[in-house]
Amino acid sequence: MNEILKQSEHHRVSELVVNWHLTEACNYRCKYCYASWIKPAESSAIWRNKNKTDQFLKSLKEYFDSTNDANPLTKDLHWSGLRLSLAGGEPMLLGDRFKDIVETASELGFKVSLITNGSFLSSETLEWLSPKLCMLGISVDTTQSNTNNLIGRVDTKGNSLSEGCLAKIVRLARQYNPSIKIKINTVVNQSNCNQDLKGLVNILKPEKWKILRVLPVINHNLTISDAQFKDFIELNQSVDTQVYIEDNLDMKDSYLMIDPHGRFYQNSLVQRGVTEYLYSDPILEKGIASAFNQIEFSSAAFCSRYIPNNIQGAAA
Template identity: 35%
Template structure:
């Protein structure tokens, strides 16, 4: 049986976002109930630490479980800080993935030492490209390089053990870019380059195999661990929770969901979900 040092569960706590990236796949059509139910769900997930987990297509043992708060934009949820603190107390090694626009210095100072991984979605540092992607709020404000660099500096100051990660969706707008210089300056611990999934708003706007390969080749000297992900690499290799606390997998433009964790428990809900543990493990 495969033993996984750390199993990440990505909880997309809400669909809402203050940005409007056209390729976003968080289209659940569900209202977030996070503020009402997060404590019970986190306690269920905490019980998965260092135990056998049965999936629809196999089993694995997770020595540790990391809960990754995602969205939409997770910092739109007012109780995110309290949830991070509870997850930390439960031994869940909390993390997040965010566009960074709503993250404050006070939040980093207070909760940073509890956060195992701070992840940021960065597709470009070019204002016009971000505008075309939709990576800006309704006033046109974006997170530029200087603000991102300040966030990285503060995390390293108050929480040097927090790993800093950048996620880049390689899409039609940035496929010919070279992010080597700004990423060398930021020095993320991990950089994930994800090939855009041509569904929802990205339907018909994918990139070719050669374009994706060229983008990766252009960045082969990046610092830290580089994790390229083609569309096939993402298939069934993520464990994801929707806003209702149901595990789900993408099936084309639709979703396959488990029963809700608060109805049947996390272990039972996972038994109805396929999960490619070997592909997951290969990323780490």
């Protein structure tokens, strides 16, 4: 039974966020990447079939619309807006299909946001894309090229985004859509846990800086200790933006996540700190209500992720 049914307190948020990871494919090779799902193969991903994609998006919009009293979330969670967060892998690798998904989701009434490594955000692309997004999230772990190489946050030619490139992307996004919100995601791992990113964050001035602890999904090579995570937070105090800190346990049951094959999934911490994914049946095969009932989701944990951390207090 869905965990949401066991909770009694009624929670309120301005919007419910559904995260659809479109693809496992990426032009980067980050060694800690969590976007590695149990097969079926990428060739069966929903985005490859426009009719399935349209049907899938319509199902999500109808089921998670705030007016759908049949959704069990309404028993203790109230929201007004519905946001679809597109992620990967790298979703912009899909080219025209990515554009079509953004257009279709917008037409259905979703607010749309994007998590990207930023490598495809040319001036031309930003001019088209920015007005269609309510939030642009860019994954940035460092601006040091040697550290990006150690992490694998580089393309096949060893290229990664410089501080100047990031600043230009943010400037153009705001130029083309003055109401867009910028988010920076930083995964703290063995290669960057000693780095001071305050200067970069204060230059970019994102509305949100999310600091996440590396999740041990693939291996333990870049995992860090409690002390290392705390030290990074202490080092990066005093930034002119809202900071949201997520340790591994904070992520458990707090996201509505869907994999490329249209399955709800959650991460489950098992013995020795290893993380594995638990999956529902495919939404398009079993129905969205049946699939959603197969995963655990905590409205309290979800809401807590949208409360900014006092970064000084979090490090104490």
